[in-house]
Amino acid sequence: PATFHNLQELRHSASLANKVFIQRDYSEGTTCRFQTKFPSELESRIERTLFEDTVKTLNNYYAEAEKIGGQSYLEGCLACSTAYLIFLCMETRYEKVLKKIAKYIQEQNEKIYAPRGLLITDPIERGMRVIEISIYEDRGSSDSSSGSSSVSGSTAR
Amino acid sequence: MTSCEYQQIDPQALPTPTPAPPPHHGNDRDKREEPKRPRRKWQVFPGKNRFYCDGRIMVARQSGVLPLTLGLIVITSGLFFIFDCPFLVKHLTSCIPVIGGGLFVFVVITLLQTSLTDPGILPRATPDEAADIEKQIDNTGNASYRPPPRTKEVLINQQVVKLKYCFSCKMFRPPRTSHCSLCDNCVERFDHHCPWVGNCVGKRNYRFFYTFIVSLSFLTAFIFGCVTTHLALRAQGGKGLVFALQESPGSAVELVICFFSVWSILGLSGFHTYLVASNLTTNEDIKGSWSGKSGEGVTNPYSHKNIFINCCSVLCAPMPPSLIDRRGFLPTDESVQTAGAGIGLAAKSEINVGTKGLLESAALPALLSTSCPQMKPQTAYTCPDSSPAVNSDPSPQLSTSCGARHTASSQGDTSPPRHTKTRSKKRKLAALNIPNPSFDVPVSPTSPDAGPSSKARGSFTPLH
Numbered sequence: 001p002a003t004f005h006n007l008q009e010l011r012h013s014a015s016l017a018n019k020v021f022i023q024r025d026y027s028e029g030t031t032c033r034f035q036t037k038f039p040s041e042l043e044s045r046i047e048r049t050l051f052e053d054t055v056k057t058l059n060n061y062y063a064e065a066e067k068i069g070g071q072s073y074l075e076g077c078l079a080c081s082t083a084y085l086i087f088l089c090m091e092t093r094y095e096k097v098l099k100k101i102a103k104y105i106q107e108q109n110e111k112i113y114a115p116r117g118l119l120i121t122d123p124i125e126r127g128m129r130v131i132e133i134s135i136y137e138d139r140g141s142s143d144s145s146s147g148s149s150s151v152s153g154s155t156a157r
Numbered sequence: 158m159t160s161c162e163y164q165q166i167d168p169q170a171l172p173t174p175t176p177a178p179p180p181h182h183g184n185d186r187d188k189r190e191e192p193k194r195p196r197r198k199w200q201v202f203p204g205k206n207r208f209y210c211d212g213r214i215m216v217a218r219q220s221g222v223l224p225l226t227l228g229l230i231v232i233t234s235g236l237f238f239i240f241d242c243p244f245l246v247k248h249l250t251s252c253i254p255v256i257g258g259g260l261f262v263f264v265v266i267t268l269l270q271t272s273l274t275d276p277g278i279l280p281r282a283t284p285d286e287a288a289d290i291e292k293q294i295d296n297t298g299n300a301s302y303r304p305p306p307r308t309k310e311v312l313i314n315q316q317v318v319k320l321k322y323c324f325s326c327k328m329f330r331p332p333r334t335s336h337c338s339l340c341d342n343c344v345e346r347f348d349h350h351c352p353w354v355g356n357c358v359g360k361r362n363y364r365f366f367y368t369f370i371v372s373l374s375f376l377t378a379f380i381f382g383c384v385t386t387h388l389a390l391r392a393q394g395g396k397g398l399v400f401a402l403q404e405s406p407g408s409a410v411e412l413v414i415c416f417f418s419v420w421s422i423l424g425l426s427g428f429h430t431y432l433v434a435s436n437l438t439t440n441e442d443i444k445g446s447w448s449g450k451s452g453e454g455v456t457n458p459y460s461h462k463n464i465f466i467n468c469c470s471v472l473c474a475p476m477p478p479s480l481i482d483r484r485g486f487l488p489t490d491e492s493v494q495t496a497g498a499g500i501g502l503a504a505k506s507e508i509n510v511g512t513k514g515l516l517e518s519a520a521l522p523a524l525l526s527t528s529c530p531q532m533k534p535q536t537a538y539t540c541p542d543s544s545p546a547v548n549s550d551p552s553p554q555l556s557t558s559c560g561a562r563h564t565a566s567s568q569g570d571t572s573p574p575r576h577t578k579t580r581s582k583k584r585k586l587a588a589l590n591i592p593n594p595s596f597d598v599p600v601s602p603t604s605p606d607a608g609p610s611s612k613a614r615g616s617f618t619p620l621h
Contacts, residue, residue: 087476
């Protein structure tokens, strides 16, 4: 499709400048949480509130995935009684939430981060250790490749 | 703020690796097209694991004594069904084979799940992450690589916890994560490396392991009880025990195996029940991380201070996903990158992929250190290159305390019946002695369940 062809050229004009890693926040134990501290490299790129919102939403998703309560207790007992064979057939709650997270990240990338030349990598691809944010620099080529819907105008800030 | 124009980037088309792209997609993006088949991630996995069924099943490099464990369970249960069940069904009730069969199936399934599941392996840091961490540590800009152990302190529930830097995986280990030297992986919520099961026990398979040992306790106790009842019934009417044993020789074997196993398995189950109720790992318990050895109010920051909630969170928490994505495809440019970046990786992947029949050669060294491989990971915990120095100090006191516990829990129970005649019994006795000298080996301190479990299944004759 035209978008793809255009993006091939974009790839050449947008090069990876830097990567920022948002580390895990262990203050509440081993549950999955990421630090909401705003990294300095992103200061010129994105508003602090947008970034914090993203990280807080992700933290909430992970908390939901790992929540222990009445329902997880029942699921655990049921799984145990089937000698955990049920894990082979059913998608676990965690996996369901991971899918939601993947969709959320993609949506954030499309709407908020890509227009600012940033890209969030899903933490699951980094072993849930970090949220990797890639910072792209335009190589300064001002020749706008043939226009397509995916190429927005300048978002000079 | 630069004046560059930032053009909107379609996230899906960019070279950051995405999970499982179809092979031709990856080739489209990469100009340096490799004509070879795209590889799955398990094929370049850097740890010492072996993968089967195209990455669906994984086991540790050394299977340990898993075949022995499985064999003993199957043989004992088989003898039970052949020799004892017919008699007991006739004289007592036909529920007995049903219960026994159910327990047997449960035990085998949970054993296989413990062995074949990813225990919670943490994938190693990508080169970018490692560089970022290095940058944060070496703030002076000094390019020399400093080997002393790097630690980072975090506050968890108002308790100071030291996170150690793992040189193999190039990252700061999350809390409760430990690097297993046998598997060469960092494992989350590392409990121990169990040779009986041939795998590490960690966050993802601890519930399988616990269910396995609890159901095995029931099975062993059940078989023991049934065999005793069977022999007692046969010996009735003044016929005597010898007569009963002659009539049912299989029962003698079962009796011996069960008698020696039941105490150790029960002890192990009890120990792990205690660990579950206090939300501790074997690793932490052995090292006394939270026992207040250091004086001030050091408490376990992970405990919910409520037995029920602790049990729930350990056994009934949602099953975490496997982080290593064995069956994902390597994006073509990344596979080139990994091949270039680490020759060691390629070599290891060859080992992983090519060697499948190493049970014999792997079992022998594992057997020689069988009682203590649970603690071997401890030596690699701080630094791979400083293990002897670091661990020689704590180990004597650990080995004496663990030796004491070992004595209390199991040897006291088994020393009386040492005078028996069967050859298998003598081998077991010899086996009982084998673990003991190794208690004193500084490299591998013992644990209470190393002792019991090591002599639990008796014979230590190498699996040739």
